[in-house]
Amino acid sequence: NAGVTQTPKFQVLKTGQSMTLQCAQDMNHEYMSWYRQDPGMGLRLIHYSVGAGITDQGEVPNGYNVSRSTTEDFPLRLLSAAPSQTSVYFCASSLGQRGGTDTQYFGPGTRLTVL
């Protein structure tokens, strides 16, 4: 059981380039989400999904796209990278059941730098 995995761990892009951050979980979790972490701002929700085929925007969705074709995978796409997207990105998943046991499990993060 690998939990939540993210690739790559580090990435450097030039402004205008596109890329996909990969996220996968093997816990059969319904709910998956993407956060970005910036100094002094905590974690902010970018996009989330409550199940395969269902996605929705979070607090800071601009410049990012997501899709959820399977329960396991939830990739995050940057279509045209900008320096403002330099950040650490975390993927998280949870069972999705209503209730206090719905703990989110986090991946190890991807540090992205946009030059």
Add this chain to the structure above:
Amino acid sequence: AQTVTQSQPEMSVQEAETVTLSCTYDTSESNYYLFWYKQPPSRQMILVIRQEAYKQQNATENRFSVNFQKAAKSFSLKISDSQLGDTAMYFCAFMKPYSGTYKYIFGTGTRLKVLA
């Protein structure tokens, strides 16, 4: 909209002593959940403790306990017998399950350093 505030950007504590990290939140809901996560230098987010708002009893996990004051909307984390491995960023988070979503709202974090 719900907000979570951690007013202590940095704190330090001597090894073996006790430290309390503060968290306040703002919500008009009555049913919700609160969490403390730890982020060591490895960057991995690790759940420390969780509290259901409908439970009056404060949650405890070994050396970690919370002081949950629902009326005051306060959720502080107490770390007893601090260890060097407790050095990390600590994030408070709020979650209210509604409309089938399970979004977390995080505070800005408190950086804790345990001194030898």
